[in-house]
Amino acid sequence: MEPSRARAVAFDVNETMFSLGALKGAFADVGLDVAQVPLWFARLLRDAFALTALGEYRPFAEIAAETLRDLDPGRVENAAVETVLATMRRLDPHPDVEPALRRLSDGGIPAITLTNGSVETTSALLERAGLAAHIAHVVSVDAVRRLKPAPEPYRHAAAVLGVPAGDLALVAAHPWDCAGARHAGLRAGWVRRGDARWPRVFPPPDATAATLPELVDALLAG
Amino acid sequence: MEPSRARAVAFDVNETMFSLGALKGAFADVGLDVAQVPLWFARLLRDAFALTALGEYRPFAEIAAETLRDLDPGRVENAAVETVLATMRRLDPHPDVEPALRRLSDGGIPAITLTNGSVETTSALLERAGLAAHIAHVVSVDAVRRLKPAPEPYRHAAAVLGVPAGDLALVAAHPWDCAGARHAGLRAGWVRRGDARWPRVFPPPDATAATLPELVDALLAG
Structure with missing residues (x-):
């Protein structure tokens, strides 16, 4: 645990703010096996992280395709590829996102997004969900040409906000993302969606909660 | 294409030399859903590469568990975890492995293994399949505490053999592995198992073939 409270919060986007549920319909519409959505997303991340580990970079949407x-x-x-990628711009937000963002707005704490996806996709998701007004910056990994969980995107997000890395907390549904944030010097909060468990191979987060408002409270309490 | 021929060949182990087919039986035996074998293996690699991308290391078997x-x-x-991990030490070799290794032995070209798994697991697989005599070194990523596709394991393998990186060819069924080898300065041959396609996000291999003997021939032809 760090002694100081978070002074800004960066939200991961896919699965953290927005449910991937709509992808099932998209897979069905184009004749792909709906049961393969989790396999596809795991392989998308596998290849994205492989490229990052070996020192290269490709836009996330290209790896997705x-x-x-x-x-x-x-x-x-x-x-079919177009349909699925278009659906990634039309995901529904989890119901706990808006109250968490409102809590930050009310407290004068800046909220940003930090995703491996593009600024364009993220902006489309936020506009469609009516959440854009709560987000101070839509930060893209494209600016540093390194994908999370490499350290560069997290440090870039702190630089965009003009705060030390340790004053920024990442909020994510993915353990690998929380681990990357901590390794880069940020604080990290894990929102435990569904019955997920924390894999012991990753260093633990600073805070864990079942919902985003609870998680934001825990990170702001320091 | 490099001008020189490969002077030594490093084989990836899981899926390249040994089929993961036996894992289906293991999943069934312990009450796991057999259809989840590919999902599990994708997530295992996802988390292994995430740790590598963010700069940490855990033994592959721990991430698998x-x-x-x-x-x-x-x-x-x-x-159940014990049963599945034990099965990883009792996989069957693909039928094209032995002829490829024999071709290298006959030509006086050293063959080694280079896997994210442990020396103990790999040695057990090679002994059980009667292939150990063909393998000059069982090289482990544990020695450098970095997993493939980071550059360190590939360069370590060349150092173990005492050859320049460019004289060593990696042979693998996984595009991410071939891409990592090339990024580290090795040559890379992709064995195209089943109906796999090469994902365009990875730089292409030096050689591609449907079977390991053909691939070895192509890499030795230079």
Whole structure:
């Protein structure tokens, strides 16, 4: 635990703020196996992290498209890829996002987003959900050409806000993201969605809660 | 393409030399959903690469155990984890492995293994399959405490053999592994198992073939 309280909060986007639930409908619409949504997302992250570990960078949407095509080699049409990627811009927010952002707004604490996705996709999600007014900056990994959980995106987010890394807390549903934030010097809060458990291979987060408002409270309490 | 021919060949182990097919039986034996084998392996690699991208290291078997437990949080018994991990030491070799190794032996070209798994697991697999005599070194990432596809394990393998990185070719069924090898200065050959396609986000390999003997021939032809 750090002695100081968080002075700004960065939200991961996919699964943390927005449910991937709509992807099931998109998979069904284009004739992909709905049961493969989790496999696709795991492989998307696998390849994104592999590129990051070996020292290269590609935009997240490109990796998403390629891992989709790998699900059924030679038989996934470009139109199917377009449909699934378009759905990533039309996900529904989890119901606990708005109250958490309102709590930060009321307390004068800046909230930003920090995702491996693009600024364009994130802005579209926030506008559609009516949450854009709560977000001070939509920060993109594209600016540093390194994907999370490498340290650069987290430090870039602190630089955009003009605060020391230790004053910024990342909030995420993914243990790997919390671990990356902590390794880069940020604080980290894990929102435990569903029955998820914390994998012991990652150093633990500073705070854990079942909902985002509780998590924000814990991070601001210091 | 490099001008020179490979003077030594490093084989990846899981899926490249040994089929993961036996894991289905292990999952069934312990009451896990057999359809989740690919999801588990994708998440195992996802978390392994996340740790590598953020700059940390854990033994592969530990990450394997934790991602197994995540498949059904709170309900995967330690005995089930033990059974699955034990199966990773009892996988069957693909039928094209022995002819490829024999071709290298006959040509006086050293063959080694380079895996994210442990020396103990790899040695057990090679002994059980009767392939150990063909392998000059069982190289472990544990020695450098970095997992593939970070550059350190590939360069370590060349150092163990006492050859320049560019004289060593990695052979793997995984595009991320081939990309890591090339990024570290090695040559890379991709064995295209089943109907796999090469994801365009990774720089292409030096050689591609449907079987290991053909791939070895292509890499030795330079």
